Amino acid sequence: MAGTGSANGTGGMPGAGGTGSTGGAGGVGAAEVRERARAxxxxxxxxxxxRRDFLRARFDAGLAWVHFPAGLGGLDAPRALQAVADAELAAAGAPDNDPRRIGIGLGMAAPTILAYGTPEQRARFLRPLWTGEEVWCQLFSEPGAGSDLAGLRTRAVRDGGDWVVDGQKVWTSSAHTARWAILIARTDPDVPKHRGITYFVCDMTDPGVEVRPLRQITGEAEFNEVFLTGVRIPDAHRLGAVGDGWRVAQATLMNERVAIGGGSAVPRESGMVGPVAATWRERPELRTPELHDRLLRLWVDAEVARLTAERVRQQMAVGTPGPEGSGLKLSMARLNQQLSGLEVELLGEQGLRYGDWTMVRPGSVDFYGRDAGYRYLRAKGNSIEGGTSEILRNIVAERVLGLPAEPRTDKDVPWKDLPR
Amino acid sequence: MTTAKRPSPAVPDLLYSEVEDDLRAAVRAVLADRCGPAAVLGRIETAEPYDPGLWKVLGADLGLAGLLVPEEYGGQGASAREAAVVLEELGGAVAPTPFLGSAVLAASALLGCAEAGAPDLLGRLAAGEVTAALAVPLTAAPGDAFPQGVRADAAGRLTGRVTSVVDALGAAALVVPAAGPDGPALYEVAADAAALAAPVSLDLTRPLADLTLDGAPGRLLAAGGAARAALERALLTGAGLLASEQLGLAQWCLDETTGYLKQRHQFGRVVGSFQSLKHRLADLWLEVVSARAAARNAAGALAAWDDPAEVALAVAVAQAYVSPAAVHAAEEAVQLHGGIGMTWEHPAHLYLKRAKADEIALGTPGRHRRALAGLVDLPAAAG
Incomplete structure (x- = not known):
């Protein structure tokens, strides 16, 4: 079904020749993956x-994401076999697709397109997404719709074969480099909020799209505001049914938190505890008894968080993921904030200074190439981005502990009648 | 940037094996049958706080008395991982049994002396015929100096006093660290050769005893470095496994409180639907989940015992984290139960008392953090 022909543009690759004929065989093993990588x-x-030709050929050989269907960069193989392909290709000095640069596309757009896209959409979008030729961004959050994302007010109105979109999105990373966006917009204000949303692929080169950097607490601009004015989206770029966008978005957001996977335990003193411990060891003159006790408490918390993450990894490795994963982000947000706060305090006079407030546009977040003040300020976002700690506690309480939701007044009221 | 001096070793298996699941189910079934909250409450103020019938089933029939004792001495030959699972269940029931004192602390000390005549006592202990106690205060911590409160003369007669010993009441034998004529030594002393007094203890389900020895005859088990090592290993094993008891206790408090908040109504609502309470329970859940990883890591490190410094580190991390987490869980259980949580009739107080006593036992969290400072090269401020 999955449009094998149109995706295999490079034709004569030895690996690609066999891809179509395996036809969803579930029996692809490590040996075959290795063999294909060598071919x-x-x-x-x-x-x-x-680089670009190699990445295209790799996609066509089914070695991009082996768990995807044949013809769409995969082999219908178990996800765990990706490591086999990656290792084989990396050992030969093959280029990768710089996953940090295209994280939104790989982690959020691709799984959603795979799950809800038409054969034409999958064939059009997935290959250049994976090779990095087309960068993706995500147009979900709005100034008035953060934790309550389903309350969003960006409108999409049908006009012949197109939709016309007006509204404002915010906290969009990569918007200034993106070719495409995944977008959710309100298509029916007369039904309750979760039911009137539709999911689209938005062309970021449309003249109605305006991207402005959003300067943040650290002085720089990792993110953008995106203003949408009369943006025309062909109906062929709708993902899923009209009015079903909330359900489609759930698939996207689910994938946002799946990131923990194979591999082995992270080393002790990884993360923000590392620089604080290093400063403590290198600068005995900064030590006080009070800071010592706080450092040891946080060191213990960091080590236990590492072990908890490792336990989650072990559970996933044997195929029995527990609910523990939901708590990891809560722990990490608190730890990052407390450790970086302690570090600034430990540094004393040096903590009064800041590296650079110049407004720049970093390519990616790098906690460790910067000073403690930057870490302290950037870590404030850890309990806000990707689900606030308050919302995550609700999720744990309701989905893990089975406690009832608070009474809701907004679920059955037409979106247009909600108080605002 | 410098990195920690100690490289990261492989993390042990933090999950539970099928054998461990089976062991848990067997212990849980016995406890459900014979050690429910009403039974524990009914016994705590009697002259016999321990239920000998319960310990017979657990210790002798299920073989828990000799769980850590190798098969060659008549035990089960299990590891700290299995003992940890048992302690999770015993903690979850605040079960009044001598498992920690006899099967963990005394047995571990005796195993360190196995060359010097201890096998005889180990065999009887493992068979569940007798229990033994390690004659140190419950506050003794790994890394402490060898105790000097009891002196032994050249004829092996012991004189001195040891306070706050667990599981000595009802024990047949005492394993006593003493300052001998040639330095540190461990002696076996018959319990009836010592004068035992029972102070009123905070933890109603784990009574204490103060021992007085006045020329009591002792049999030398180990001397010098061997005695030191045997005692240190016993304290490390006890402290590391205590984390699993604390974990079981915390899990009970979380489960019981969550269940209560689902059925208690006020203001026309289930109180568990109020966000302030949900967030407290979510935070507690996260602590318990984290405590489980820390406790399993300590049990795994004790079972493998590859690198003594790594064992000490895993134990210190577990104690520093799980002790306060268990106290927090018990305090939340009392608070979130409201008035009923303050009554004698509700078992929450038994868990609070055990949790608070466990926090002091085998090294306070602060004591374990101090140990860590040396183990991970984060030295204290000078002067």
Whole structure:
């Protein structure tokens, strides 16, 4: 079904030749993945093949994301076998697709397109998404719709074969480099809020799209505001049914938190405890008994958080994920904030200074190439972005502990009648 | 940037094996049958706080008395991982049994002396015929100096006093650290050769005893470095496994409180639907989940015993984290139960008393953090 023909644009790759014929065979094993990787390397030696050509060929060989369907960059193989392909290709010096640069596309857009896209949409979008030729961003949050995302007010109105979109989105990373966006907008204000939303793919080069940097607490602008004025989206770029956008968005948001996977335990003193401990060891003159006790408490908390994450990883490795994963983000947000706060305090006079307030546009977040003040300020976002700690506690209380939801007044009222 | 001096070793298996699940189910079934909250409450003010019938089933029939004792001495030959699972269940029931004192502390000390005549006592202990107690205050912590409160003469006669010993009441034998003629030594002393007094203890389900020895005859079990090592290993094992008892206790408090908040109505609503209470329980859940990882890590490190410094580190981390988490869980249980949580009739107070006593037992959280400072190279401020 999955449009194998149109995605296999590179034709004569040895790996791609077999891809179509495996036809969803569930029996792809490590040996076959390794064999395909070697065939790809033989046909496209990294030393003499351009980066873009190599990545396209890798996609066509089914080695992009092996758990995806054949013809769409995968082999219908178990997800765990991706590590086999990655290791084989990395050892040969093959280029990767710089996943940090295209995280929104890989982590959120791709799984949603796979789950809800038409064959034409999958064939059009997935390959350049994976190779990084087309960067994606996410147009979900709005100034008036953060935790209550379903209350969003960006409108999409049907006009012939198109939808016309007007509204404002915020906290959009990569909007200034993105070719495409996943977008949710209100298509029916007369029904309760969760039911009147539709999910689209938005062309970021449309003249009605205006991207403005959003300067943040650290002085720089990782994120953007995106103003949508009369943006025209063809109905062929709708993902899922009209009015079903909330359900489609759940698939996207679910994938936002799946990131923990294979591999092994992270080393002790990874994360924000590392720089504080290093400063403590290197600068004995800064030590006080009170700071010592606080440092040891946080060191214990960080070590226990590491062990808790490792326990979640072990559970996933044996195929029995527990609910513990839901708590990891809560722990990390608190730890990052407390450790970076302690670090600024420990530094004393140096803590009074800040590296650089210049408004810049960093390519990605790097906690560790910067000073303690930056870490302290940036970590404030950890309990807000990707679900506030307050919302996450609600989720734990309701989904893990089974406590009842608070009485809701907004669930059955038409969106247009909600108080605002 | 410098990194920690100690490299990260492999993290042990933090999950539960099928064998461990089976063991848990067997212990839980016995406790459900014989050690419910009403039974524990009914016994605590009697002259026999321990239920000998319960300990016979657990210790002798299920073999828990000799769980950590190798098969060659008549025990089960299990590891700290299994003992940890048992302690989770015993903690969850605040079960009044001598498992910690006899099967963990005394047995571990005796195992360190196995070359010097201890096998005889170990065999009887493992068979569940007798229990033994390690004659140190419950506050003794790994890394403490060897106790000097009891002196032994050249003829092996012991004189001195040890306070706040657990599981000595009802024990047949005492394993007594003493300052011997040639330095540190461990002696076996018959319990009836010591004068035992029972102070009123905060923890109603784990009574204490103060021991007085006045020329009591002792049998030398180990001397010098061997005695030191045996006692240290016993204290490390006890402290590390205590984290699993605290975990079981905290899990009971979380489960019981969550269940209560689902059925208690006020203001026309289930009180568990109020966000302030939901957030408190969510935070508590996260602490318990984290405590489980820490406790399993300590049990795994004790079971493997590859690198003594790593064992000490895992134990210190577990105690520093799980002790306060268990106290917090018990305090939340009392508070969130409201008035009923303050009554004698409701078992929440038994858990609070155990949690608070466990926090002091085998090293306070602050004591374990101090130990960590040395283990992970985060030295205290000078002067």
């Amino acid at each position: 790809l390397l033989a046909a496209c030696p990294p030393r003499t093949t351009g």
